[in-house]
Amino acid sequence: MTTNRSLIAARTVLAVALLVIGVAISTVLIRPASAGGRAHVIVAIGAENEYANVLSQIGGKYVSVSAILKNPNTDPHTFEASASVAEEVSKAQLIVQNGVGYDSFMNNIEAASPNSKRKIITVQDVLGLPTDAPNPHLWYKPTTMPAVAKVMAKDLDKLAPSHAAYFDANLKTFDASLKPWLTAIATFKAKYPHTPVAVTEPVVDYLLQAMGANVLTPFVFQADIMNGVDPAPEDITLEDNLFTKHKVKLFCYNQQVVDALTTSIRHAAESSHIPVVGVYETMPTPGYDYQTWMLAEVKAIESAVTTAKSTQKI
């Protein structure tokens, strides 16, 4: 009985020891492979792929950027972070995140793996917005990305001072490349002021406001759709009437925040011959960078107003 017990104990100790050795060896073997060779490159993360895209435009060859929210076919509002995301974030030296509760999972992961050297750019703070700002889709605001890109260049300068001139030159190139988009917005605003628009969800509201459009869909309804809760029947009827009574010139349809109700609203718009413009939370890839994506959205809205053309998917 006693020998039996001590045998079990000995075996357990041996098994645990082997396990520990195994884990130690694999850690030693794996670590240099993933960290080595790229020592001079800054590891960075954009919580959303549009921020990751701009960050890689500013950082160029000295930055290796990955994005967390990058699938334009899913709803980012219902995203659940996985263990691999936590692993990626814990390694990053520079992080750009949206804030306003859009990517609060980032704050949790960052808190779980503290690193005093890591730099975090929260777009909400760059713009000086409160956490309860009703519309989190900040990257659609024309003033957002120039301000964020500036902070990105500044932080990159600090992380790699020897390449400061390179980052600053990239920043100038980026700012210049926004011109066609900003011009298109200004032109639309001058030519078609107060264009009445219906939406499902507030994703493009900032852009529509910049274009001088009137969003006639009640914000409470937009927020209900965004948050995936039941909208009031009054609002559903109101939204339907925007189409059947031809009160709007176009309908911006969020292709990522989709449910049975948004689909039936889209059908209502189509049967009333209101042009539909598909809009996105996440930058559609491949084929677009931030600037060309934003310009494509404005062009799609413009051709909906000028030629009543629908652009369901950009």
Place this chain on the structure above:
Amino acid sequence: MHYLFEPGFFSSSPVRVAFAIGAVSAIVSAIVGVFTVMRGQSFAGHALSDVATTGGSGAFFFNLSPLVGFLGAGVLGAGAMEAVGVQRLRGRDVATGIVLGFATGLAALFLYLDTTKSATTGVSQQILFGSIFTLDPSTIPLVVVMSVITLGVLAVIFRPLLLSSISPDLAAARGISVRVIGLLFMLALAVAVGLSSIAVGSLLSTALLIGPAATALRLTRNLRSALIVAGALGVAATWVGIILAYDSFYWFTSSQGLPVSFFIVALIFLGYLLSGLPAVRRRTSSPTAAAPTHSLERVAG
């Protein structure tokens, strides 16, 4: 300032769809519910709602209507439960708990896959708590057809079902196939759970199934009036719930309506509480305490 029917109520198409689907599901649920309570199968109803959750969330993954998922999984679950033997199932509480836990876990997997593979906003809300104002009018035909079939089957097996509910031994002695009747009833129960899941969500479907039936059995002394009262209570709770949810839009300055499922379930609960008040009970119950079963035997005989 405030009206019972706030402006636009009767012309609102979401309200009309909700009224139609709500009434049909409430009637089927209430009638099936009366037998469910009599047969002591409330637990089976709850188990089927867990299985329906799996089906509803899986339906999104395969691009089907949630109603198809609710009904499909419910019918499969009902068949499996009857094959195992529901009576024995109730005894095996550990195994049942683990199987139902697994079904709910599968639902969690499907909901995760739904939201990570495609844009399915509000899917958890719709499956678990219902979304009657956002139902597609094209679901009405399927709801009506399933209801008619279910009520038709119940009408055909009415007497044998009643007898085997009250006394399985007596029913078997009279040559009734208790097993077949039990299976048919489980299928009817699965449909009722599916329909009430579409109305108030799978988590709350048990309330619509059991609540009006239990209240009606407290208030009435024979089966026919219990069925009628249960159906009426179910429809009343659903319709008044819809009216209150519609009106709640005007209660707050923020123009934010409150969820309809809450109102429906709250009204059912309130009705059940009121029916238990001594004053109500004294007036309705007969000198013999076990009134319902007693009088039901008379109906059956």
